Amino acid sequence: MSDQGSLRSTLHQRGMRMTPQRQLVLDAVRELGHATPEQVCRRVQGTASTVNITTIYRALDLLEELGLVRHTHLGHGAPTYSVEEHEHVHLACHRCGTIDEVSTELLDDLCRDLLARFGFALDATHLALSGTCRNCRNADAAEERR
Amino acid sequence: MSDQGSLRSTLHQRGMRMTPQRQLVLDAVRELGHATPEQVCRRVQGTASTVNITTIYRALDLLEELGLVRHTHLGHGAPTYSVEEHEHVHLACHRCGTIDEVSTELLDDLCRDLLARFGFALDATHLALSGTCRNCRNADAAEERR
DNA sequence: ATAATTGCAAACAATTTGCATTCAG
DNA sequence: CTGAATGCAAATTGTTTGCAATTAT
Numbered sequence: 001m002s003d004q005g006s007l008r009s010t011l012h013q014r015g016m017r018m019t020p021q022r023q024l025v026l027d028a029v030r031e032l033g034h035a036t037p038e039q040v041c042r043r044v045q046g047t048a049s050t051v052n053i054t055t056i057y058r059a060l061d062l063l064e065e066l067g068l069v070r071h072t073h074l075g076h077g078a079p080t081y082s083v084e085e086h087e088h089v090h091l092a093c094h095r096c097g098t099i100d101e102v103s104t105e106l107l108d109d110l111c112r113d114l115l116a117r118f119g120f121a122l123d124a125t126h127l128a129l130s131g132t133c134r135n136c137r138n139a140d141a142a143e144e145r146r
Numbered sequence: 147m148s149d150q151g152s153l154r155s156t157l158h159q160r161g162m163r164m165t166p167q168r169q170l171v172l173d174a175v176r177e178l179g180h181a182t183p184e185q186v187c188r189r190v191q192g193t194a195s196t197v198n199i200t201t202i203y204r205a206l207d208l209l210e211e212l213g214l215v216r217h218t219h220l221g222h223g224a225p226t227y228s229v230e231e232h233e234h235v236h237l238a239c240h241r242c243g244t245i246d247e248v249s250t251e252l253l254d255d256l257c258r259d260l261l262a263r264f265g266f267a268l269d270a271t272h273l274a275l276s277g278t279c280r281n282c283r284n285a286d287a288a289e290e291r292r
Numbered sequence: 293a294t295a296a297t298t299g300c301a302a303a304c305a306a307t308t309t310g311c312a313t314t315c316a317g
Numbered sequence: 318c319t320g321a322a323t324g325c326a327a328a329t330t331g332t333t334t335g336c337a338a339t340t341a342t
Contacts, residue, residue: 015320015321016321016322017315017316017317017321017322019315019316019321019322019323021322021323022322036306037306037307038305038306050323050324051323051324052323052324052325053306053307054307054308054309054323054324054325055322055323055324057306057307057308058308058322058323073219076332077305077306078305078306078307091260091264091266093266094269100264100266102264106256106259106260106263107256109255109256110252110253110255110256113252114237114252114275114277117252118237118246118248118279118280119279119280119283120237120239120246120275120277120278120279120280121277121278121283122275122276122277123240123276123277123278127275127276129260129266129268129273130268130269130273131260131266131267131268131269132266132267132269133264133265133266134264134265134266137265137267161295161296162296162297163296163297163340163341163342165296165297165298165340165341167297167298168297182331183331183332184330184331196298196299197298197299198298198299198300199331199332200298200299200300200332200333200334201297201298201299203331203332203333204297204298204333222307223307223330223331224330224331224332
């Protein structure tokens with residue numbers, strides 16, 4: 001599902017079109033992995049230099065509404081967009097800023113729990129968990145010892 | 147720990163002071179629960195009308211650095227600040243925007259897992275989990291049936 | 293005195309809006 | 318033709334910076 005054709009028809013049902021701009025934005029997000037609107041814009045402009053950043057924002061919103069892309073607030077600043085496909089969880093260290101990706105399989109139990117207890121269907125794709133990574137914990141421990 | 151006095155002395159060790167503005171910001175965050183810098187500002191200005199929003203930002207940064215408050219990106223827009231104290235997890239429905247709070251105890255297993263497998267110490271306070279709440283799932287199911 | 297803190301204005305970054313133009317059905 | 322989509326400029330929102338004036342030690 002959600003291949004080229006079905007996307008076209010989903011849009012068509014809503015009286016919308018799959019324009020070159022929207023396709024380029026989707027491609028850019030696919031290729032870049034995690035990218036801010038700014039970065040997507042630069043990428044798209046590599047191919048079609050006249051595309052305006054406003055269009056990028058509008059396309060990202062639309063694609064997100066259609067469930068094709070997703071945004072996450074990793075650090076501060078601008079959010080990053082990525083395709084819904086590759087499911088993973090971010091481990092963001094708030095000490096050094098490193099971001100690791102691990103499988104969503106980790107969350108399976110939690111998912112089940114939330115559904116059973118609260119009727120809440122967790123969207124496990126692209127979750128960002130913040131904490132302290134091994135390195136920083138070691139560094140802290142060393143600090144402590146002094 | 148981290149009562150009035152120890153805060154004062156923590157600051158003092160760093161050659162800083164507990165100013166009225168900072169106290170008001172901390173109080174506001176305490177009272178408001180989850181608030182954007184803007185909201186904190188309005189609250190503080192209710193008591194001390196001349197306090198500038200710049201000061202709010204600076205105080206929030208400082209208080210966060212001291213581990214007294216914490217910010218989370220709930221919806222889009224501005225982040226919300228809240229006191230570190232009451233540990234809980236947010237269940238944010240991306241359909242209707244409702245935000246529920248549940249105990250962090252839910253995450254105990256996940257915490258253990260992350261630490262054992264990745265050496266990652268999850269900060270479970272104030273995690274936001276996005277997904278679909280019971281109501282919206284029911285609504286969707288009803289839609290489906292038609 | 294001296295160093296921290298504040299308020300203010302201005303800069304800056306990220307995002308949104310209004311509107312005239314273009315484009316596809 | 319008509320409505321959807323775009324580009325552009327301007328407006329808005331959220332946040333940061335530089336600096337002079339104020340305040341506590």
